[in-house]
Amino acid sequence: MKYDTKVAWIIWTVLVVVLSVIVLCRFASLASGQAAGLDAVVFLVLVGLLLAPMFPHVELFGLTLRRQIEEKFDDVKNQINGLSATIQSQININLAQGTTDLRAKPAEKVQATVTPERSAMEHKILKTFWTQQVNRYDKWLKGKVWTFRINSGYPPSIEFLEWRKAATKLLVEGISMETTDGQIHLTPQGFEYCKNHYKEFGEEAFWPEQTIKEEMLKKVLAQGGI
Known part of the structure; x- marks a missing residue:
């Protein structure tokens, strides 16, 4: 009043x-x-x-x-x-990694249908896959594949949404697979794809402080996949 x-x-x-x-x-x-x-x-x-x-x-x-x-x-x-x-959207991002056994997967192979146009996030995922798996090539030969995911709280971060979209596309193409706990990893077809296209991935990757080991890269290029 x-x-x-x-x-x-x-x-x-x-x-x-x-x-x-x-x-x-x-x-x-x-x-x-x-x-x-x-x-x-x-x-x-x-x-x-x-x-x-x-x-x-x-x-x-x-x-x-x-x-x-x-x-x-x-x-x-x-x-x-x-x-x-805004802060929560930015800080609710954390990375998880692990390994899974490819030999426990179904025997049938998924034919990769590769899309030539790649987003920056797809290249980032592929670069991460390639670096981490090459550095663990001895385990790859034994069927142990490196896995990772982005964990996101609520609300989901922009990076998480981009990662989820790119990971789904790679999954559809047969380049990657997803474990029961939501971690993604390379398939044998994906490994071969990375071996043929790794020079196109650029420099951006998750865990950027972990660079590829040149001696392992030479071994991979000389011997091939799983």
Whole structure:
């Protein structure tokens, strides 16, 4: 409810006068420390009324000021929530890796249907596959294939969504497979594809600090796949 300014000042003046009279009448008790609880309340209300005109945005009893504070608080809260969602979207990314046994897979082979156009995320996944599997080539020869996935919380990160889309495409092409716990890995066809196209993958990969071992690369190129 919004009061007329003149009416508000009249009410303020009347309240100040009435409360001032009450405080003056009870001043002896206040000064001696024998004041009742109500005396203290009246005194505090009077002080609040006397200070109110010092704030240009206060109409009466601080109603306008309180409303503005609440609006600012809501704005800050919304900004914090938005920032929190953005940060969560960025930090809820972690990588998991492991191994699985290709010999435990069904015997039938999936014919890879390779799409020539590759996204940056597809190249990143393929580069990661190639680097990690070449460095573990001895295990690959024994049927142990390197696996990994991106874990994402809620809301899903943009990188996770791109990874999921690219991983699905590679799965459809027969280049990769997925384990029961959601980790992806190269198929034998995918390994051969990487061997023939690894120079096209670029430099970006997950775990970029782990580079390909040249001696293992030479061994792979000389001996072939699984």
